[in-house]
Amino acid sequence: MLKLHPSLPALPLKPSAWDWLHRYGVTVVVHDPNSTRGGGYWHPDRRLVELFTAQEEAAIHELAHAWWHERRLLGRNAAELMVACVNLSEERDPRYARAAELANHYVYGITSQSDPQSPTGWWMGMLVGSSGGYDWEVFAGLASGVMGNLALLPPYIRRFYEGLFDESRE
Ligand SMILES: [Zn+2]
Secondary structure, eight states: OBOOSTTSOOBOBOHHHHHHHHHHTOEEEEEETTOOOOOEEEETTTTEEEEEEOOHHHHHHHHHHHHHHHHTTSTTHHHHHHHHHHHHHTOOOGGGHHHHHHHHHHHHOEEEEEOTTSTTSEEOTTTSSTTTTOHHHHHHHHHHHTTTOGGGSOHHHHTTTTTTBOSSOO
């Protein structure tokens, strides 16, 4: 666990990952350290992680975006993550139930969740919906969905996160 900003709780990032992000030029701002309501943005043009509050989940999510921003372009990483997400949606091992449920939503969408951008009126997910092809949201969504805990991800998807998150989370 790593304390990388005075307003944030310790995060499950590897020290080497934070070193890399730092060298890459990533800075973190936290607008309201007294709130944990969440929300934030990754601004690639400024290499800025902007966090509205000190919420751990949002910090993990936006830092994951920063980490994946260029790694998605290495080899076939972006497509391989999407294939792994489809595999994860079929995962039946109860240890990975939370991640599998998220992957199911990313692949098939959520029929009960309305989406005015969508031709069906419901959110069609991140493969074929109006947010289709969003491997970067799959990456950051799974990261914050398991709060950076690699033990909650099966090996075929854990591999994408191994450089970023610490194996010994506690
Ligand atoms: Zn995001």
